[in-house]
Amino acid sequence: MAAATLDFVPIIEAELAAVRHFVALLGLEQEMLITGEVGTLIALVGEKNGLASELTALAARRNESLAAAGLTLDRAGMAAWFAAHPKEIHARAIWSSLLSLASQARELNRSNGELIQIRMQHNALALETLLGTSTSLSLYGPDGQSTPPSGRCITDSA
Secondary structure (H helix, E strand, O other), X not given: OOXXXXXXXXXXXXXXXXXXXXXXXXXXXXXXXXXXXXXXXXXXXXXXXXXXXXXXXXXXXHHXXXXXXXXXXXXXXXXXHHHHOOOOHHHHHHHHHHHHHHHHHHHHHHHHHHHHHHHHHHHHHXXXXXXXXXXXXXXXXXXXXXXXXXXOOOOOOO
């Protein structure tokens, strides 16, 4: 096994482990958003941000290894690495799993973003109800300037 292989495989193994953890966190985030357990989301966001930084560092290390081998820093570079190391079946399986999990993470992240938007819209409607107004919070007057509705007060009718 060449030195480049010895350095490269552990990097993508670490990436796979980190992406697995990231997907698990995204799944937990989705559960919290669906069930309304938003109180613990702050801690989860901190953990996700830390893991995202770790993933960025691992991707940079992978790219450094590709660059050191004279390869491009993209899927074509990875394909060229695998072509140069045809016996690295384990590494190819890791990379395939990594790509699949990254796709799953993108979809979970997109879905979670939609859930957050829905929750924000719900909160805005609840706030309008509590304030006793059904008008939008950002109205424009005849002069084109934003004018907040007057006479707002919190009501207990909700």
